[in-house]
Amino acid sequence: MNDVKNTFLAKCYRxxxxxxxxxxxxxxxxxxxxxxxxxxGVFFKVGxxxxxxxxxxxxxxxxxxxxxxxxxxxxxxxxxxxLALVAMCFSIGLIRWGWSPWLxxxxxxxxxxxxxxxxxxxxxRCGIQPFIATLAMMVFARGLARTLSGGEKVSMLVVxxxxxLHVPPILRWIDTRVLHxxxxxxxxxxxxxxxxxxxxxxxxRWGRELYAIGGNExxxxxxxxxxxxxxxxxxxxxxxxxxxxxxxxxAQEQQGDPQGGVAYELTAIAIVVIGGTxxxxxxxxxxxxxxGTLTIGYxxxxxxxxxxxxxxxxxxxxxxxxxxxxxxxxxx
Amino acid sequence: MTGIGKSFxxxxxxxxxxxxxxxxxxxxxxxxxxxGKSTLxxxxxxxxxxxxxxxxxxxxxxxxxxxxxxxxxxxxxxxQELSLVRSMSIADNLFLxxxxxxxxxxxxxxxxxxxxxxxxxxxxDVDVTRHVETLPIGAQQLVEIAKALGQNARVLVxxxxxxxxxxxxxxxxxxxxxxxxxxxxxxxxxxxKMEEIERIADRITVLRDGRYVGxxxxxxxxxxxxxxxxxxxxxxxxxxRRQSHGLEECLRxxxxxxxxxxxxxxxxxxxxxxxxxxxxxxxxxGLQGSGASELLWGLFGAxxxxxRGNVWLKGRRVSIHSPREAVRRGVAxxxxxxxxxxxxxxxxxxxxxxLADLWRLAPHGWRHRRREQEATRRLASELNLRAASLEAExxxxxxxxxxxxxxxxxxxxxxxxxxxxxxTRGVDVGAKHEIYERxxxxxxxxxxxxxxxxxxxxxxxxxxxxxxxxxGRVTARWTRDEASADRVLEAAMGKTRxxxxx
Numbered sequence: 162m163n164d165v166k167n168t169f170l171a172k173c174y175r176x177x178x179x180x181x182x183x184x185x186x187x188x189x190x191x192x193x194x195x196x197x198x199x200x201x202g203v204f205f206k207v208g209x210x211x212x213x214x215x216x217x218x219x220x221x222x223x224x225x226x227x228x229x230x231x232x233x234x235x236x237x238x239x240x241x242x243x244l245a246l247v248a249m250c251f252s253i254g255l256i257r258w259g260w261s262p263w264l265x266x267x268x269x270x271x272x273x274x275x276x277x278x279x280x281x282x283x284x285x286r287c288g289i290q291p292f293i294a295t296l297a298m299m300v301f302a303r304g305l306a307r308t309l310s311g312g313e314k315v316s317m318l319v320v321x322x323x324x325x326l327h328v329p330p331i332l333r334w335i336d337t338r339v340l341h342x343x344x345x346x347x348x349x350x351x352x353x354x355x356x357x358x359x360x361x362x363x364x365x366r367w368g369r370e371l372y373a374i375g376g377n378e379x380x381x382x383x384x385x386x387x388x389x390x391x392x393x394x395x396x397x398x399x400x401x402x403x404x405x406x407x408x409x410x411x412a413q414e415q416q417g418d419p420q421g422g423v424a425y426e427l428t429a430i431a432i433v434v435i436g437g438t439x440x441x442x443x444x445x446x447x448x449x450x451x452x453g454t455l456t457i458g459y460x461x462x463x464x465x466x467x468x469x470x471x472x473x474x475x476x477x478x479x480x481x482x483x484x485x486x487x488x489x490x491x492x493x
Numbered sequence: 494m495t496g497i498g499k500s501f502x503x504x505x506x507x508x509x510x511x512x513x514x515x516x517x518x519x520x521x522x523x524x525x526x527x528x529g530k531s532t533l534x535x536x537x538x539x540x541x542x543x544x545x546x547x548x549x550x551x552x553x554x555x556x557x558x559x560x561x562x563x564x565x566x567x568x569x570x571x572x573q574e575l576s577l578v579r580s581m582s583i584a585d586n587l588f589l590x591x592x593x594x595x596x597x598x599x600x601x602x603x604x605x606x607x608x609x610x611x612x613x614x615x616x617x618d619v620d621v622t623r624h625v626e627t628l629p630i631g632a633q634q635l636v637e638i639a640k641a642l643g644q645n646a647r648v649l650v651x652x653x654x655x656x657x658x659x660x661x662x663x664x665x666x667x668x669x670x671x672x673x674x675x676x677x678x679x680x681x682x683x684x685x686k687m688e689e690i691e692r693i694a695d696r697i698t699v700l701r702d703g704r705y706v707g708x709x710x711x712x713x714x715x716x717x718x719x720x721x722x723x724x725x726x727x728x729x730x731x732x733x734r735r736q737s738h739g740l741e742e743c744l745r746x747x748x749x750x751x752x753x754x755x756x757x758x759x760x761x762x763x764x765x766x767x768x769x770x771x772x773x774x775x776x777x778x779g780l781q782g783s784g785a786s787e788l789l790w791g792l793f794g795a796x797x798x799x800x801r802g803n804v805w806l807k808g809r810r811v812s813i814h815s816p817r818e819a820v821r822r823g824v825a826x827x828x829x830x831x832x833x834x835x836x837x838x839x840x841x842x843x844x845x846x847x848l849a850d851l852w853r854l855a856p857h858g859w860r861h862r863r864r865e866q867e868a869t870r871r872l873a874s875e876l877n878l879r880a881a882s883l884e885a886e887x888x889x890x891x892x893x894x895x896x897x898x899x900x901x902x903x904x905x906x907x908x909x910x911x912x913x914x915x916x917t918r919g920v921d922v923g924a925k926h927e928i929y930e931r932x933x934x935x936x937x938x939x940x941x942x943x944x945x946x947x948x949x950x951x952x953x954x955x956x957x958x959x960x961x962x963x964x965g966r967v968t969a970r971w972t973r974d975e976a977s978a979d980r981v982l983e984a985a986m987g988k989t990r991x992x993x994x995x
Binding site for chain 1: 819821836
């Protein structure tokens with residue numbers, strides 16, 4: 162019995178029947194659709210994949226933070242607004258105030274962290290439901306983003322003395338490509354964020370505590386887990402990651418848009434859920450979220466290269482989310 | 494009800510139990526905690542639809558598979574936790590699920606008139622449009638009884654109805670019970686209070702360890718005999734013969750109070766003083782509502798309400814405000830409900846076993862997997878757990894193995910003081926015996942243990958000394974040799990005051 166259980170094949174089988182396996186199946190299915198509907202070979206071009214990954218990277222970064230929060234059994238609706246707020250702070254600091262990126266980037270991350278920490282403290286310490294606390298933060302951060310610029314977009318194009326248009330070097334660095342033009346920098350940033358999140362979730366005491374809180378908060382508390390602290394930090398981390406996403410978004414659009422990032426939190430939640438992390442908390446992981454990100458990213462790309470109109474694309478995405486989640490929930 | 498049996502997984506909680514109620518009688522269902530009273534009632538109420546045996550109502554077979562069906566059969570259960578919707582009006586509650594309607598719309602006026610009649614019947618004079626949550630608990634209970642009358646219940650089951658009532662409310666309830674009786678309704682009454690049994694019982698059925706002991710008219714079952722029925726068996730020899738290792742004092746508690754979270758209610762623990770020496774087991778006896786569990790939670794810093802009193806741990810005055818602090822001071826609490834408060838069912842056995850000690854296993858935050866695996870392996874061999882069962886989610890383990898994982902978690906923290914609340918609840922016999930043996934070993938290692946158990950033989954055999962609580966207060970203290978099952982039960986029912994023995 163025991164040795165049968167641990168053969169390589171048995172391990173593969175168990176892996177495939179778990180949530181990870183199902184997330185992988187979903188991704189493979191989407192890729193197969195891409196192979197079939199390849200839009201005259203467009204799907205086989207490297208550039209298509211690079212763009213698919215680039216376009217989903219901002220969502221992916223948000224989904225990393227969302228994973229941490231959802232594992233505790235919570236939810237963070239504020240990430241889209243925090244993204245916009247940080248994009249505003251970033252562009253105003255860089256352009257209007259002319260600060261060095263060495264100051265603006267940490268400052269922007271701190272703004273995100275502060276937003277997250279406030280929603281986290283409201284949830285963990287004051288006992289407000291995460292849905293409500295982060296909803297409040299979502300509305301507040303949106304308002305703050307608009308207040309900062311008086312509702313205007315802040316362009317990051319600078320006109321120099323010769324009359325040429327320039328962008329600050331930090332933007333060029335973020336919007337660059339690596340590996341012989343085959344991978345966007347934002348995707349690299351996303352992968353780094355995912356890697357760090359994985360490291361904390363799987364290898365740090367704090368990650369274990371997040372799972373414990375999501376699984377059974379009372380039992381975690383009675384085991385001496387610092388519940389308030391760990392939860393607050395999860396939301397703060399989600400805020401920091403939303404800030405990273407905000408900086409990437411601003412760099413890609415070359416402007417800070419106070420109306421940006423609307424409904425991004427919903428895409429991030431969809432990614433996490435398609436991956437197979439349980440909205441009830443306690444089960445899931447970063448690997449799943451990575452698979453979910455790829456699934457959503459490729460799905461969107463395949464629909465767009467086949468010139469499916471935006472309206473139909475939305476409907477299809479809705480259907481596919483439901484199917485994927487139904488497949489995932491066949492668990493217990 | 495005849496031949497009733499019920500098992501939860503491998504644990505058999507009821508076997509071949511008989512029970513009958515006639516119209517116009519108060520039938521007391523008596524037994525220690527865990528005797529199977531609640532399970533029997535839940536079967537009758539349709540909450541556990543799968544059971545062995547037969548239920549007959551008026552000689553016709555019946556098998557309620559849901560509370561709704563039970564209600565239709567004329568069975569109403571007044572649970573300890575009331576099942577009213579607190580945010581709705583009295584009238585709406587009385588007709589919940591079967592509203593009086595006119596042309597498809599709820600007819601409020603008819604409902605309120607009918608509700609008023611029902612409240613008159615139970616002698617409650619309040620406005621029927623008031624929300625239930627604005628009523629005192631005694632009145633809420635009357636509303637619940639009125640609801641049962643509204644459903645024309647012929648059998649009313651009351652599960653410790655007086656546990657939250659004040660003395661005048663109890664009087665009112667007893668008056669009502671007498672009236673219901675005279676209307677020909679049958680009443681099943683569960684209580685742990687001797688004086689209530691003496692007052693209202695017509696007949697008494699006793700259960701013990703899920704078995705039927707007997708039924709007798711109240712007049713033929715005086716208190717001492719009733720207690721003998723409830724306690725029954727001889728203290729068996731299945732326990733390891735322990736030596737007392739108690740030497741130096743580990744914990745001393747003086748004048749410990751735990752206030753009730755609800756304002757205006759009596760405190761959960763009142764003026765309790767006790768001490769435990771290293772290597773000694775102090776048994777805490779008491780029935781439901783004795784405050785023993787709350788005492789442990791209070792000592793562990795796990796209650797939201799601040800306990801008062803002085804606590805010395807290893808001779809040092811401490812005040813523990815959170816479980817985290819307790820763990821770091823070498824105190825461990827095994828709670829009495831491993832699924833709700835003990836384990837993280839969605840995590841592996843290994844993750845559970847290391848959870849409370851992560852602060853030492855991962856001192857700088859980053860976890861050392863090899864160290865965790867070694868720790869788990871050591872715990873597994875000590876508790877006789879198979880390694881494979883530590884990789885799986887705890888939810889998939891048997892009750893005994895789950896309990897061992899919960900114990901492993903606390904063992905890993907190397908506690909000085911181990912608070913055990915029902916360590917063998919829902920555990921099969923084999924695992925039970927193993928747990929007894931481990932408890933014995935731990936005391937030999939100098940761990941002080943406070944033990945709560947509702948199993949009398951366990952309490953008597955394992956404890957070096959026994960403290961009995963009733964309604965938050967200590968009612969008796971004995972050494973093991975002085976204690977006996979009937980004396981403990983008597984004290985737990987509030988028959989004696991402190992000052993006996995010691």
